[in-house]
Amino acid sequence: DIVMTQSPDSLAVSLGERATINCKSSQSVLYSSNNKNYLAWYQQKPGQPPKLLIYWASTRESGVPDRFSGSGSGTDFTLTISSLQAEDVAVYYCQQYYSTAFTFGPGTKVDIK
Amino acid sequence: QVQLVQSGAEVKKPGSSVKVSCKASGGTFSSYTISWVRQAPGQGLEWMGRIIPILGIANYAQKFQGRVTITADKSTSTAYMELSSLRSEDTAVYYCASYLGIAVAHGMDVWGQGTTVTVSS
Numbered sequence: 208d209i210v211m212t213q214s215p216d217s218l219a220v221s222l223g224e225r226a227t228i229n230c231k232s233s234q235s236v237l238y239s240s241n242n243k244n245y246l247a248w249y250q251q252k253p254g255q256p257p258k259l260l261i262y263w264a265s266t267r268e269s270g271v272p273d274r275f276s277g278s279g280s281g282t283d284f285t286l287t288i289s290s291l292q293a294e295d296v297a298v299y300y301c302q303q304y305y306s307t308a309f310t311f312g313p314g315t316k317v318d319i320k
Numbered sequence: 321q322v323q324l325v326q327s328g329a330e331v332k333k334p335g336s337s338v339k340v341s342c343k344a345s346g347g348t349f350s351s352y353t354i355s356w357v358r359q360a361p362g363q364g365l366e367w368m369g370r371i372i373p374i375l376g377i378a379n380y381a382q383k384f385q386g387r388v389t390i391t392a393d394k395s396t397s398t399a400y401m402e403l404s405s406l407r408s409e410d411t412a413v414y415y416c417a418s419y420l421g422i423a424v425a426h427g428m429d430v431w432g433q434g435t436t437v438t439v440s441s
């Protein structure tokens with residue numbers, strides 16, 4: 208299975224400041240035939256199911272605020288919240304869907320400083 | 321867009337099995353791939369497996385091979401996840417999640433509300 212790691216485990220950011228979460232896969236999730244990275248980001252708030260934020264590593268899901276952005280390729284990816292809002296307090300997960308067995312990263316908890 | 325509604329909470333004895341359902345509405349069931357993801361208390365997300373209903377083909381995470389069976393009933397637009405030989409470590413919230421498409425995988429954009437399964441003697 209492809210192993211996903213995330214860093215940091217948690218971070219606290221002041222309102223309006225930038226939050227950056229890193230995700231690394233144990234093998235490339237870039238599919239050469241279509242040049243797409245099979246990598247998604249999710250946000251999960253307490254007591255709720257996860258919500259898809261980003262797919263293909265950098266495509267924002269409809270309705271997701273543009274302060275959320277995804278970048279990276281191959282094995283290294285980043286989710287950036289450009290200006291943290293109170294409603295962004297959550298756990299964020301990356302997930303690869305390159306292999307037939309999907310896998311998630313362990314999650315990064317984002318709080319307000 | 322499809323909506324997914326899951327069956328209610330379950331309490332099971334160790335060694336028994338549980339079957340959770342996930343009913344789709346508002347979309348063409350056969351156009352979707354349905355995954356099952358679980359989350360133990362205070363823990364992260366764990367993908368268990370998925371099914372392409374129109375093909376009836378399922379694949380599973382290695383960890384659950386032999387213990388989980390995912391099926392789909394096209395006539396009722398319902399997917400099922402059955403987990404056997406339950407142990408306390410299987411206590412978790414179980415989610416179904418879907419994406420549109422069967423040939424190319426995608427991020428899971430629709431999620432069920434979750435079903436709490438408690439395994440306790």
